[in-house]
Amino acid sequence: MNYDQARWTDDSDDLYEPLLSEKANETVEVDDSPLPDDLTRDSLSLPDPAEPELARHYTRLSQMNYGVESGPFPLGSCTMKYNPSFTEDVAGRADAAIHPGRPDSTVQGTLALCHRLQDYLGRIGGMDAVTLQPPAGAAGEFTGIQIAKAYHEHNDDERSEVVIPDSAHGTNFATAAMAGYEVVELPSGDDGRVDIEALEAAVGDDTAALMLTNPNTLGLFERDIEHVADIVHDAGGLLYYDGANLNALLGRARPGDMGFDVMHYNVHKTFATPHGGGGPGAGPVGVREELAQFLPNPHVRERGGNYEHYEPSNSIGKVHGFYGNWPVLLKTFAYIARLGDEGLRDASAKAVLNANYLAEQIEYEVPFGPFHHEFVASAGEQDAADAAKRMLDYGVHPPTTKWPEIVDEALMTEPTEGETKRSLDQLAAAFNAVAGDSDAELADAPSRPTAKRIDQATAARNPRLSWQALDDT
Amino acid sequence: MSDSDSHATGSPYAPQTAAETAAMLDAVGADDLESLFDVPESVAFDSEFGIDARSERATRREVARLLGRNADLTEFLGRGHYDHYVPSVVDDLASRSEFLTSYTQYQPEVAQGFLQALFEFQSMLVELTGLGVANCSMYDDATALGEAATLSQRVRSVSGDRILVPEHLRAGKRAVLSNYADGPDLTVESYPMSDGIVDVPALADDIGDDTAMVYAESPTVRGVIEERLGAIGDLTHDHEALFCLGSDPIALSLLERPVDVGADVVVGDAASLGTGTAYGFGLGMFVTREEYLRQVPGRLVGASEDAADRRAYTLTLQTREQHIRKERATSNICTNQAWVALRTAMHAAWLGPDGLIDLAKDCVTRARDIADRLDDIVGVKAPIHGRHHFREFLARTDQPASAIVADLAAEGFAVHAVDDHLVQVCATETTADATDEFVAAFREVAK
Numbered sequence: 001m002n003y004d005q006a007r008w009t010d011d012s013d014d015l016y017e018p019l020l021s022e023k024a025n026e027t028v029e030v031d032d033s034p035l036p037d038d039l040t041r042d043s044l045s046l047p048d049p050a051e052p053e054l055a056r057h058y059t060r061l062s063q064m065n066y067g068v069e070s071g072p073f074p075l076g077s078c079t080m081k082y083n084p085s086f087t088e089d090v091a092g093r094a095d096a097a098i099h100p101g102r103p104d105s106t107v108q109g110t111l112a113l114c115h116r117l118q119d120y121l122g123r124i125g126g127m128d129a130v131t132l133q134p135p136a137g138a139a140g141e142f143t144g145i146q147i148a149k150a151y152h153e154h155n156d157d158e159r160s161e162v163v164i165p166d167s168a169h170g171t172n173f174a175t176a177a178m179a180g181y182e183v184v185e186l187p188s189g190d191d192g193r194v195d196i197e198a199l200e201a202a203v204g205d206d207t208a209a210l211m212l213t214n215p216n217t218l219g220l221f222e223r224d225i226e227h228v229a230d231i232v233h234d235a236g237g238l239l240y241y242d243g244a245n246l247n248a249l250l251g252r253a254r255p256g257d258m259g260f261d262v263m264h265y266n267v268h269k270t271f272a273t274p275h276g277g278g279g280p281g282a283g284p285v286g287v288r289e290e291l292a293q294f295l296p297n298p299h300v301r302e303r304g305g306n307y308e309h310y311e312p313s314n315s316i317g318k319v320h321g322f323y324g325n326w327p328v329l330l331k332t333f334a335y336i337a338r339l340g341d342e343g344l345r346d347a348s349a350k351a352v353l354n355a356n357y358l359a360e361q362i363e364y365e366v367p368f369g370p371f372h373h374e375f376v377a378s379a380g381e382q383d384a385a386d387a388a389k390r391m392l393d394y395g396v397h398p399p400t401t402k403w404p405e406i407v408d409e410a411l412m413t414e415p416t417e418g419e420t421k422r423s424l425d426q427l428a429a430a431f432n433a434v435a436g437d438s439d440a441e442l443a444d445a446p447s448r449p450t451a452k453r454i455d456q457a458t459a460a461r462n463p464r465l466s467w468q469a470l471d472d473t
Numbered sequence: 474m475s476d477s478d479s480h481a482t483g484s485p486y487a488p489q490t491a492a493e494t495a496a497m498l499d500a501v502g503a504d505d506l507e508s509l510f511d512v513p514e515s516v517a518f519d520s521e522f523g524i525d526a527r528s529e530r531a532t533r534r535e536v537a538r539l540l541g542r543n544a545d546l547t548e549f550l551g552r553g554h555y556d557h558y559v560p561s562v563v564d565d566l567a568s569r570s571e572f573l574t575s576y577t578q579y580q581p582e583v584a585q586g587f588l589q590a591l592f593e594f595q596s597m598l599v600e601l602t603g604l605g606v607a608n609c610s611m612y613d614d615a616t617a618l619g620e621a622a623t624l625s626q627r628v629r630s631v632s633g634d635r636i637l638v639p640e641h642l643r644a645g646k647r648a649v650l651s652n653y654a655d656g657p658d659l660t661v662e663s664y665p666m667s668d669g670i671v672d673v674p675a676l677a678d679d680i681g682d683d684t685a686m687v688y689a690e691s692p693t694v695r696g697v698i699e700e701r702l703g704a705i706g707d708l709t710h711d712h713e714a715l716f717c718l719g720s721d722p723i724a725l726s727l728l729e730r731p732v733d734v735g736a737d738v739v740v741g742d743a744a745s746l747g748t749g750t751a752y753g754f755g756l757g758m759f760v761t762r763e764e765y766l767r768q769v770p771g772r773l774v775g776a777s778e779d780a781a782d783r784r785a786y787t788l789t790l791q792t793r794e795q796h797i798r799k800e801r802a803t804s805n806i807c808t809n810q811a812w813v814a815l816r817t818a819m820h821a822a823w824l825g826p827d828g829l830i831d832l833a834k835d836c837v838t839r840a841r842d843i844a845d846r847l848d849d850i851v852g853v854k855a856p857i858h859g860r861h862h863f864r865e866f867l868a869r870t871d872q873p874a875s876a877i878v879a880d881l882a883a884e885g886f887a888v889h890a891v892d893d894h895l896v897q898v899c900a901t902e903t904t905a906d907a908t909d910e911f912v913a914a915f916r917e918v919a920k
Contacts, residue, residue, distance in 0.1 A: 028827050058819060090532070109542035136809070138805045252512050277591075360500055
């Protein structure tokens with residue numbers, strides 16, 4: 001965000017008109033078609049800017065947007081870390097642009113890269129086999145739960161429930177429901193961790209799986225994880241690891257060693273892919289050996305120095321039309337190769353240090369602890385959403401708000417390893433300034449970004465989702 | 474520089490100096506970094522991954538060396554993944570870090586740029602389809618089709634769990650659909666095609682009041698432009714089922730508007746604009762009627778006003794989404810393909826309506842021309858369906874298709890083998906310079 005420029009344009013309404021809106025549209029008749037009239041449309045009405053106009057339009061839009069390279073972006077559970085430029089170069093290589101319809105023998109390089117990345121991710125997660133196909137974390141969850149379902153069906157063991165802690169990501173709940181399971185919500189214990197008694201009460205013959213992230217969304221390590229695993233396994237269920245918080249554990253503990261049977265990796269969080277305003281990501285899934293037979297088709301293996309696709313014997317089928325979000329996987333490979341063992345461990349250590357340091361510097365109450373990569377502060381008497389808007393005025397992106405719900409007026413904060421002490425101090429200063437601001441100041445915020453507070457209620461009550469739906473045309 | 478000032482720690486992207494690290498450890502009262510980890514000894518990992526760190530330069534060289542093992546082929550390949558020329562300005566603008574390094578627009582006041590771009594993307598899809606509501610992306614066409622199937626079950630007034638799809642559906646797409654259909658207990662069944670298009674009388678026999686959704690494509694996976702979409706739409710609505718149409722934004726620039734043939738949902742891969750070939754990397758588009766608005770999966774950007782009464786954009790109707798509604802959400806999708814949608818919108822705007830229509834016409838005439846040239850070859854019949862095609866077509870060869878594919882690969886060209894004696898050829902502007910050599914090579918291998 002270029003605030004100075006944004007302020008300069010504050011009073012000029014015209015600059016807020018969408019350049020590519022109805023006002024710039026050109027309507028073109030479809031004639032001289034190589035097709036009969038009854039197979040074609042009559043006309044097409046779309047924006048028609050010249051390239052210089054297009055360049056200015058999108059450059060201006062970019063200036064009205066805040067990214068990690070604009071400043072701190074401590075959005076808890078989203079792991080917004082700096083992404084090296086060189087991984088973008090690697091993913092954009094002309095020779096990486098391969099069509100998925102080619103025979104295996106003509107794409108040995110691409111398959112070799114897939115195989116090497118499968119191997120790396122397996123080592124990092126402590127998993128025996130890894131599929132690269134799921135195109136996002138939630139797609140990885142769906143893949144993992146479909147694998148668990150296939151496993152139970154394979155064993156003629158019908159199970160109808162998935163157990164999920166109340167602090168879990170919303171995707172866990174939605175994924176379990178999407179796969180046809182009933183969700184059993186598990187209340188957190190007083191210390192913010194899994195309540196063993198509640199778990200024992202929730203788990204039984206109907207339990208297909210427990211979905212868990214560790215460290216959890218409060219930034220707390222589930223110290224009783226082996227006990228948790230025993231309870232779930234004794235009941236015949238599987239333990240699913242949500243990899244959203246893996247950045248906090250690299251090289252210190254591995255899901256496979258903790259007793260998890262299935263996991264997904266949010267490679268765009270833990271490794272490197274800029275989030276691109278909401279995607280693409282990728283969500284590879286790792287499993288222990290017994291579950292490898294259920295992995296999506298195709299899977300990549302090596303035979304006698306050659307690489308090939310094959311269909312695992314009891315494959316769940318496919319979760320993406322082709323091979324998943326391949327460019328994202330290339331970036332992941334490049335990032336892991338660049339950092340290696342020592343770099344991955346260091347990234348994790350600095351992410352944990354930064355979270356603990358920041359938690360120490362801010363004046364809001366921070367319950368629980370000690371923390372791994374993130375912590376959840378409470379805005380207390382303030383409204384967390386308002387506090388977040390006020391933080392925008394201090395030039396930083398606010399944390400995730402009002403979630404998880406087990407902390408009142410939650411400010412869920414994850415600075416990542418990409419911040420210096422200086423920028424953490426700047427973040428802490430923003431937090432502390434907001435903590436001292438009045439409710440009136442919070443309610444009026446923000447005043448500095450390109451847009452002031454946006455009316456969400458009207459947007460939902462009167463949905464206008466395209467320029468065709470704008471009523472002031 | 475002293476050691477304590479150095480940034481040269483394990484991760485080159487963790488910028489703290491040793492002095493800063495020491496000061497921060499002191500502030501939190503920890504002796505060292507390891508003591509920050511609250512991991513019980515019994516599950517602690519005390520080994521190595523065995524992954525050596527490489528320099529940037531070495532990593533790039535390694536990737537180049539590995540990718541160098543791919544055969545250098547000119548790809549006349551399609552079947553759901555298409556290579557169209559992407560102008561440099563798209564790469565440049567989309568690479569701006571404010572776009573690339575931002576997140577989902579949970580704080581719209583500092584995300585107006587991306588929100589407006591996504592609003593414009595939605596608007597383009599609304600214009601292309603004539604339907605009222607487009608979301609701002611799914612993963613790819615296959616996952617969008619899966620979401621359409623589950624939508625049909627939620628919105629249909631009568632019960633029924635059958636999803637009817639064409640027998641000529643790409644296997645990968647059908648396999649994804651089957652996974653989406655598994656949870657809600659939908660059944661996926663094929664209806665017959667006749668000479669490349671939907672066999673409407675046969676579909677009429679198959680369809681019933683227990684049908685939740687009928688899916689058809691234009692162009693089909695074989696590149697055939699479907700001629701009876703209106704009849705399929707009417708038949709589907711006679712049974713109160715949802716009519717879902719698969720297409721792509723380039724084809725939609727020229728072909729009948731989906732709203733005019735009765736489509737209730739349009740899905741497809743929009744990555745044909747803005748992305749080029751990336752091993753199946755996609756951009757699912759999802760467009761539907763306004764009456765289904767509250768059942769739409771994924772993100773929606775809406776126009777609103779800010780406190781100064783200026784137009785402003787925001788994510789809206791989030792109570793459909795997983796982060797609010799949890800197990801009652803319309804979909805589990807969270808991270809989508811927003812940046813790819815940005816690229817597609819840029820490419821579409823760069824082309825403009827004239828450019829898009831011309832590109833679409835080119836997809837028709839180019840397929841026709843290259844089919845005609847192959848048809849002149851002894852031992853080749855192309856196209857096998859006497860219909861209009863878009864980008865691609867099937868050819869019947871006297872030689873086994875597998876031999877054609879292998880022999881063409883040896884000559885530096887890639888085509889699909891579809892059946893024992895059927896190969897599929899896709900032609901876009903990106904292979905135009907190689908067409909003459911391709912036809913000559915085909916003549917050699919078809920003997």
